[in-house]
Amino acid sequence: MGDRVAIVTGAAGGMGRAITARLVADGLRVAALDRDAAGLADVAAAHGGAVDAVVIDLADAGAIAAAVAGVAERMGGIDALVNNAGTCFMSEFPAIPEAEFEAQMRINFTAAFHMAQAVVPHMLRREGVKKIVNISSNGAYNFDVFDPPHYRASKAALDTLTKDLARRYAREKIAVNSVAPAMTETPLFGVVSEEVLARAIAAMPHGRAMRPEEVAAWVGFLISPAGDISSGNVIILNQGRDVR
Numbered sequence: 001m002g003d004r005v006a007i008v009t010g011a012a013g014g015m016g017r018a019i020t021a022r023l024v025a026d027g028l029r030v031a032a033l034d035r036d037a038a039g040l041a042d043v044a045a046a047h048g049g050a051v052d053a054v055v056i057d058l059a060d061a062g063a064i065a066a067a068v069a070g071v072a073e074r075m076g077g078i079d080a081l082v083n084n085a086g087t088c089f090m091s092e093f094p095a096i097p098e099a100e101f102e103a104q105m106r107i108n109f110t111a112a113f114h115m116a117q118a119v120v121p122h123m124l125r126r127e128g129v130k131k132i133v134n135i136s137s138n139g140a141y142n143f144d145v146f147d148p149p150h151y152r153a154s155k156a157a158l159d160t161l162t163k164d165l166a167r168r169y170a171r172e173k174i175a176v177n178s179v180a181p182a183m184t185e186t187p188l189f190g191v192v193s194e195e196v197l198a199r200a201i202a203a204m205p206h207g208r209a210m211r212p213e214e215v216a217a218w219v220g221f222l223i224s225p226a227g228d229i230s231s232g233n234v235i236i237l238n239q240g241r242d243v244r
């Protein structure tokens with residue numbers, strides 16, 4: 001186990017588990033944040049002492065500040081943050097209830113914003129190039145697929161945060177990038193009907209959805225020393241389904 005510490009949000013989900021496994025394999029210690037206590041217990045058991053499980057509702061900004069302070073104290077500092085927790089509420093526009101709109105923005109954007117606010121002061125105390133990776137979505141860029149507008153907008157806001165922080169902290173060596181995947185096989189697939197899912201997967205050029213480990217490999221690359229010179233980029237992963 002190395003000295004570098006990463007926080008991964010949504011670590012009990014499909015992508016979060018794969019990202020946690022990638023980073024542990026790359027020698028980092030990982031603070032795994034999620035509200036799913038049972039899922040987190042699985043993740044921690046799979047990785048022994050390399051993973052510190054933190055049960056948290058990321059909708060609560062106060063809880064985020066406390067959790068990040070606790071991680072920094074227990075693990076000795078913070079070198080990387082992966083804002084991966086997210087969801088996709090699917091009501092059709094214009095019939096989107098206010099509470100659903102608020103919840104979509106809160107988990108996909110606001111929570112990531114507060115995570116960055118809490119983590120940056122700790123990163124400024126670390127040597128080397130620190131990393132923030134925001135998990136965005138192809139849905140913010142491809143308007144032909146099914147994603148609803150509040151989902152797209154939450155991810156577009158996240159990508160603007162990526163660019164702002166990248167420029168703001170370039171000289172302090174905090175590298176900030178977004179990874180924006182298309183259809184990736186995770187439990188999130190459950191939000192759409194089988195018919196919509198089949199159509200979306202059929203549109204993928206390789207004839208299959210992407211796998212969480214494939215996305216996690218890109219996150220691992222960005223967090224590895226090879227990723228040091230990239231900042232402010234939105235890296236779209238979609239097998240070439242659409243090129244803009």
Ligand SMILES: NC(=O)c1ccc[n+]([C@@H]2O[C@H](COP(=O)([O-])OP(=O)(O)OC[C@H]3O[C@@H](n4cnc5c(N)ncnc54)[C@H](O)[C@@H]3O)[C@@H](O)[C@H]2O)c1
Nearest residue numbers: 010012013014015034035057058085086137183184186188
């Ligand atoms: N699966 C895809 O096709 C796809 C495509 C593009 C982008 N994404 C993005 O990837 C990221 C990961 O999604 P996934 O596909 O692994 O979904 P998932 O549903 O498997 O995982 C999401 C995780 O986030 C956690 N979470 C949600 N709200 C939370 C909250 N308030 N507090 C704490 N934890 C919370 C859930 O408990 C879950 O473990 C999301 O940001 C999603 O938007 C997924």
